[in-house]
Amino acid sequence: MSKVRLGIVGLGNIGKFHTGYLLEGKISRCELAAVSDAYAPSLEAFKAKGIPTFEKCEDMIRSGKIDAIVVATPHFLHTTLGIDALQNGLHTMIEKPISAQKADAERLFAVAKEHPKQVFAGMFQMRVEPRYIKLRKLIAEELGQLVRVNWIITDWFRTEAYYASGGWRATWKGEGGGVLLNQCLHQLDMLQWLCGLPSKVRGFCQLGQFHDIEVEDSVTCYLEWANGATGVFISSTGEAPGTNRFELVGTRGKVVLENNKLTFTRNDADMIEFSKTSKSGFAKPDVWNVEIPFDTVANAHAVLMQNFVDAILDGTPLLATGYDGMGSVELANVLLYSSLISQTVDLPMDSKAWETKLNELIANSKHQKKVVQTQVEDFTKSFRK
Template sequence: MIKVAIVGAGAISSRHVEGYLKFPERAKIVAVADIYEDKAAKHVSDYHLDAVSVSDYKQLLADPNIDLVTICTPPSTHAQIAIDFLLAGKHVLVEKPMAASLAECDAMIAAAKKSGKILSVVAQNRFRTPWMKLKRVLDEKLAGEILHAQVNSYWWRGHSYYDLWWRGTWESEGGGCTLNHAVHHIDALQWMMGLPTEVYAMMSNVAHDNAEVEDISMAMLRFASGGVGQITSSVVHHGQEQQLVFQCQHARLSAPWNLYASAPMQNGFPERNTEFEQNIQDFYDKFPDVEYQEHAGQIENVLTALENHGEVLIDGNEGRKTLELIVAIYKSASIGKPVRLPLAFDDPFYTKDGLMASVPRFYEKTGSVERFENNIITTSGN
């Protein structure tokens, strides 16, 4: 039985608690920590946990009864908490984004290596059936090479969203929608296609004058293969339609799953190639659906790795790749020039202090509330 501590009892932590509760024979939550101890205690009560609640995560560092720690705190705190627990001999699953800078990512990875413990970074959408199957189709190159990739990470958040005390500043949130909303789709892009070699981006804040950070960004990408891509990250899109689209040599593939293949007529105009589509669809259909979806799927992956002394699907290095692409978007949008990848260790944007000294502050954060009474969140659109 793997003993688990949850650090951070905000809205997203419920997904983790519910995920662990799907595996009662394999994992048990024994502690919940939050700076507001009553929130931690409410988790214990609401979910009928046989667990202690504490206000300071450091009270749990030396607890020999804890094997695995899930971190669900604001992004600016991820690195220190993760490093503390790793060096205390605990395995760590940390919510996205992994950290506030590449330097912090590297410190977390180093702590995991030193301790010999697992560090896994949440990217729960990799554990969705359409994404997993799309990855298999792309890996097999059934539709040929990728010519153009399109990421639409469209979300909508009201003005009051940024009133929560830790949101809306570069210091505490680490960024806006590019870092905290599009992270899942950006992670999927680099998982499926690899990192680009060049990024050219712009960003703005068009609807949230109570936040320093961006509420929309757009990036153009160039890959070593010669393919190109584009990413739109937004919290101003009504309807929240999100998709990944890969235009390949012989067909269009996307998530949510959609397939279209064209063949040229004699004059070069397209006609639909249904026979080719059927071949790809048959390959797609032969793979079973993912048994455990999203957070539960990632938690199951971590539990299996611990039980079998194996590896996790999304480790610290994978989490770092995603953040590197996001940092490149921020750098390009801030300096108004293309940015080459990988970023160097002496790049000003490598550290949090360097990034904060260089990014624009669109507005001054004017509202600050400790918590919202309504703790309901949505974690996906259509």
């Protein structure tokens, strides 16, 4: 194989974004060979370009026209379409979240492990952004032992029109969650990529606080790590203008990422050792104030896509495997589950417990929005028996 024939299923916002740079030739040794969407009008522009189109993704998967697929559909289809693609010999990249719930991710991973020759990737593009790469280096080499983590990310403001734009949006049945599973997945991925998964959490999530929806649109969550470090994660789609401030404290200082600036206030001495040895009750370590410069990536999604192609053709190691998607899904699930049962929950979480709870929420849904992507129904019946 000298070129990867790529198919994309799901032509919503992110699916169309991927097709854009692929059609512009931004990815070497790769061509957009087919697209699929259950909403027929979305296919017209691609038909006009001579690109094969499919209303049913299972037909595209079995068409022989593609070598690899990007799954960019509503959340519950990620698992079922990913399994179908892998079982039919396709290299597979899944958009976030890797699955709507941990139990589904476990099912997907089991199939991926049965097909080790196929590349199984996740679209977690924040892992290639220099600000987070430098932050990870600071944590590993300069910050000392992690003490406290605070991430306030409330600049996800969404209107009622946004939630009305798709019948699957903001429903238990169509999406499986709200701001945690949809908007915050990449931040939750970063949180566990940088700090590791916490050992226990307590979520406080408000359902439909700012919108006529049944899922969470405002959250305040407490996290605790095995070493005693604590954290708070706050997010909302109803707050304007909103804030995005990521602050991490270690025994050797504090690092803050806010307003496109990464600043490090470095203690001249480890604060614990200083406390033990100082003769003054009010003394503090001297500090250095440093602004850490970083570049930006023009298109981080394209970097991950090129890496996916290179992994298929050359065996290049993936920057983000599909398996790497578990941490963010687990955090999104467990923070919401903790809130719904009003209890602190230890990690790793019991995936069956959340699956049972989610099924109850779906069964008792009062919104009963019609899911316009009928594939959700069809594939769920086919694969989750």
